[in-house]
Amino acid sequence: MDFGNFGTVSFTKQAKVMPFIDYLSQGKVMTTQCKHCGRKFFPPRQDCPYCLSSDVEWFEIKSKGKLLTYTTVNYGPSGFEDVSPYTLGIVEFSEGVRVLARISKKIAPKDIKVGMELKVVPVKLSDEKLSYDFET
């Protein structure tokens, strides 16, 4: 399991932040926090540019966050022909991070509103690849 198993189309296999994939396979969306200065990061990162420290700890994003914005993409890039249309959103979580992901197709497009509460949920895509969606 590596980043090659992540997302509809993936471009990178290896990274120091591999625990992200391990946690995702265990059903958790986790990200990192610098142990020195306490800054929280998303996307997860192994290195803090403020402390030059690589000492980070992982925490789970499990709150219900607020949808800041969204768009339904009718024409996706290569590799997304079979999943279009899909809706991308950015959600702000009380853990102190913002996350970009797709909004689950379980939610009808007409019910999607800026400000609605959503949580981030790990999902398995049709080809067994790992990802996460926003769900109510």
Added chain:
Amino acid sequence: MKGEVAVIGAGQTVFTRNCGVSVRELCFEAYKEAAEGLNISPKDVDALIIASAPEYDKQRTPAALISEYLGLTPKPAFYIETVCSSGTTGVKMAYSLIKSGLHDIIVMIGFQKMSELTSREAAEVMGRGDDTMFSSPFGTTMPAGHALYARAHMAKYGTTAEQLAKVRVKNAYYGSLNSKATYRKVLSLEDIMNSDVICSPLKKFDCCANADGASCVILASADKARKLTDKPIWVLGVGSATAELNWSARGSSTSFLATKEAAKTAYEMAGLGPEDIDVAEVHDCFTISEILAYEDLGFAKPGEGPKLIEDKETYHDGKIPVNVDGGLLSKGHPIGATGGSQVRTIVRQLRGEMGESQVKDAKVGLVHNVGGTGTYPNVIIFGR
């Protein structure tokens, strides 16, 4: 007004869906228009800067090839890129090299021949413009990024799809007057509102299109500029900034904070403010981008950008004329060529050469050119 570095010539090719000529020939056309009337020969040029987005180039390392075709060898040439703002990054580099005293006359050429890519290749490139580890796997695209800003602006300020469409109505009108533009048809509000949704809320006519084209800006030190032209256009302020590539890591979804930063630097350097700008070229890759630019450049307060277009204040006879050459929306967007084309328009405005879309007595002009989704903004202020 005076400065230490001036634009002495600016040119561009016609922007078109398929130019039918090679990259070197395209660049020559832009160089020719910029250099004509200057009475310079290759030996007078000190350096060549080439700007484009390399993922659209088939030719690897094109700078030397273009230098060879323009007869500029053995003068130094190099390549630079910040995606869609590569051209103004090239102008900034030229400014810096002249200001430092290293060179006196620099030719900057921006180009893109996007028709060299098949639509399949272009769709593949489109999928790699955001963080390829944490954004691209979800299917992000350039229109999607701007659509997220459009939706957030609508939710926060009540901005409407009709207001966005009115930006295109304006730019389509001015594009109809621009012989270099790809799209020269006037569009009605209905044409735009009835077009296909690409990424909600953005429709087909809210988006600019790929194109082929080249542009050229020739810059010189003050002494050389005065010798070579009666109408030097001075570089008064230069500002640049960079935003996080991950949209989720940014501080705002309703404003491009990096543009505000770049504008602040440029205004401070010029000793001018938004109220001093007579005419502006802003990066309208999408209609929402022009609205955000009104606000981020200080032409309107946050949330009041839509009112500027509603009141037609950004037409050539309005309070702050913007993109009265048709903008990217009408001209088309040959990535590396766009910044130089914007500079060319401002140079022509300040020289009083724009004909029907001439802004009366324009003395100070601003160029705002952005790479990516608000990622690499450059703001350059010019004066005559």
